[in-house]
Amino acid sequence: MKFLGELAEADLGRTQRCNRRLTDPNRLQAIRDTGLMDTPREEAFDRLARLAADILHVPLTIVSLVDADKQFFKADFGLPSPFKETRELPIDASLCRYTLEGEPIISSNAPADPFLKFHPSTGPWGIVAIIVLPLINPEGHVLGTFCCIEPRVREWTAHEITVMRELTASIMTEINLRNQIQKLKAEQNLRDTFVAALTHDLRTPLTASKLGVQLLARRHADIPTVQASVARVTASLDRAERMIQNLLDASQIKAGKRVTLTVSECDFHEITVQTLEELSAVFTDRFVLKAEGAFNMVADPIGLRRIVENLASNAAKYGAPGTPIEVLLSRSGGRVTLQVRNQGTPIAESDLLTIFEPFHRSRSAMESAQKGWGLGLPLVRGFAEAHGGTATVTSSAQDGTCFTITLPLNAASPELFSALSEPERVNTNEPSRLRS
Secondary structure (H helix, E strand, O other), X not given: OOOOOOOOHHHHHHHHHHXXXXXXXXXXXXXXXXXXXXXXXXXXXXXXXXXXXXXXXXXXXXXXXXXXXXXXXXXXXOOOOOHHHHOEEEHHHOOHHHHOOOOOEEEOOHHHOOOHHHXXXXXXXXXXXXXXXXXXXXXXXXXXXXXXXXOOOOOOOHHHHHHHHHHHHHHHHHHHHHHHXXXXXXXHHHHHHHHHHHHHHHHHHHHXXXXXXXXXXXXXXXXXXXXXXXXXXXXXXXXXXXXXXXXXXHHHHXXXXXXXXXXXXXXXXXXXXXXXXXXXXXXXXXXXXXXXXXXXXEEOHXXXXXXXXXXXHHHHHXXXXXXXXXXXXXXXXXXXXXXXXXXXXXXXXXXXXXXXXXXXXXXXXXXXXXXXOOOHHHHHHHHHHXXXXXXXXXXXXXXXXXXXXXXXXXXXXXXXXXXXXXXXXOOOOOOEXXXX
């Protein structure tokens, strides 16, 4: 655009540098990434425009984005017609474009300013005293401006300029937080897509491998060594399948979704016994089950098994070696409580706050020789909550570490599971020790 007079060399250099910045593709992409261009008014930005007008006692404040071909008014206080309706200004008429180097425009008397007096918008807009501060993102790109305009000569105080700078920082905080949320959503979508593709691609060769192993077992049913090898391979493939399912479920939980349940009538006591017997083959004779009678439930049997499996195996891995691991089942009204308790180094208080988060591993777990992804406990809580229940943990040097899972007896009717009080301690029956 043409100024209405000859600019000083320094001012001319500023306009030329800002003009080059105007069409910088990285800057324009940064504006697109905000998702704010050509969007409706929002109270989050209008509030800051009103606040600036109220504190500084000015009739006009504007939050703008400066694109390559126009200046878009995202928020304002006192914007006159027709700009209040169109909410944009052709870029050739924009004064804010000359902050794209990151330098503000501050003047107490624009008609007497050697730079501003030649700008064609100064007169028609009634600009006399003005503060224009650039909105600069963390990468250093100027997205737009926050400005206040006074139609009379006014000496801005240091306090008033500070107020405008602080409010400008608040605008950028709002924009940056929104950008972070958008990035997190994009990362979440990418992760979900990746996990879905990974689980699909891995399950196909696993299924083919299992079919091949089963065929091999049938062809050589009379050779014990082959059968032993087949059993080991099948167990490894089953474990790989469980790991894939754990990853898929953990991704769902991290995305704020509940894991899918397939409920049926089942006996939690029987499921616990079977699971602990299988784990005893790996962790020897350490599990002590305290329970009495059947625990008939309407629940997901596989989900219940995975709760017991994860808690019991964690207790065996990270508890004091050789010490017994207590597994307690109790009933109270319409709910059942599972507790898994082990002795050993307590979980740090800071880790107790995040121990159920996906991919989190406590400090003691990372310092141990045990490898893991940090998925077991998030899955325990995920299955508990999907049933309408809760998962909690306590840990101290004196009492050991105790994970408590409380579930409704009928997961198909979560409304029967009212707000839980602190689970009462189970009766200490004679322990039934499980043999491998």
